[in-house]
Amino acid sequence: MQTMIERQRFCGRDFTADELLLIQDVVATCGGISRCELALTVCELLAWKRPGGGLKARECKDLLELLEGKGILKLPEKKRTGKNGPQKSIAEAACEEPFSRLAGSVEDFGSLDVERVETREQRDLFRDLVTRYHYLGYAMPFGARLQYLVSVSRPRHEVVGCIQFSSPAWRMKARDNWIGWDDARRAAALQQVVNNSRFLVLARIRNLASTMLSRTLGRLGSDWRRQYGIEPLLVETLVDRQRFHGGCYRAANWIELGETSGRGRMDRANQRHGAAIKTILVYPLVKHAARRLRDGR
Known part of the structure; x- marks a missing residue:
């Protein structure tokens, strides 16, 4: 894209031009994944987290849409889903018994x-x-x-x-x-x-x-x-x-x-x-x- 990228302040954080270029690259190269997954990826790369440690995925989705409106990037089409984001499940401890007896x-x-x-x-x-x-x-x-x-x-x-x-x-x-x-x-x-x-x-x-x-x-x-x-x-x-x-x-x-x-x-x-x-x-x-x-x- 030819749009000039400048520093952007959003939700109390200043995003540098280099960070915005990184976001642009991530969106351009990660074709095939949802907006929610893009937001999680960007939050992880930029360590954009809440005080408790959670990623600011909701705010990041809003930022991505703002940048799209400015012509800086092009987001994938919104997907219809009955869930609000990726579901995460962590096992407390793996089973000691094998799944297969082979x-x-x-x-x-x-x-x-x-x-x-x-x-x-x-x-x-x-x-x-x-x-x-x-x-x-x-x-x-x-x-x-x-x-x-x-x-x-x-x-x-x-x-x-x-x-x-x-x-x-x-x-x-x-x-x-x-x-x-x-x-x-x-x-x-x-x-x-x-x-x-x-x-x-x-x-x-x-x-x-x-x-x-x-x-x-x-x-x-x-x-x-x-x-x-x-x-x-x-x-x-x-x-x-x-x-x-x-x-x-x-x-x-x-x-x-x-x-x-x-x-x-x-x-x-x-x-x-x-x-x-x-x-x-x-x-x-x-x-x-x-x-x-x-x-x-």
Whole structure:
């Protein structure tokens, strides 16, 4: 858009021209998600929160509509819904009993069936499984997302895993150093990075985890382009080193880059440094992914 972007004061906050350019980029690159999801994403990136810590999503939606009225950005059409926003459910503790009693080697169970979560029934099943069996529980991710259910075909059709991909972390020192981009390139190309934000294996089947990763990554690029009109170049994930080694990622040829500071995505005040350190791993979906993210070609 050609509209000149200037500092904007709204709801008691001054938004700089750089922040407005970031909002413009997020709206332009996150096609396919709702206005509510855009508002949550912008609030998260700019740490626009209430005193109690909640995101100012309602105010942000009003700001987005104001900016649209000024010709700074173009929002997606409003969606009809009976809910007031993304529903969030966090499990207090994951179940210790396995969901599936299947055991053996992945080759014993036929080819894996990877289904993208699209129907209401699939969404309910995915949410229920992740809520009950993942140590972090289920939470509606901010921004873009794709979810998959993975099943075996014999001795019967049975779900054995769940995988979720969503919007990337805004900043991670080890990742950003590996790519070698500056702030301007990161703002322009960040949406070509996808985060593997949930990974759940529901059966004690040897090599199941790495096979699940390989199968879903094989179709992630085309599914993401179809949904959002963006070519993903790199996938990232964070592994809690106190709980997991991350061997399945390494077996699937992911690259370990280092560790997080432990702050978390929302700790802009650096108050939780070192509290939850995680290992950063990435998987290039294309050749020369770092160069393409850094140079734009």
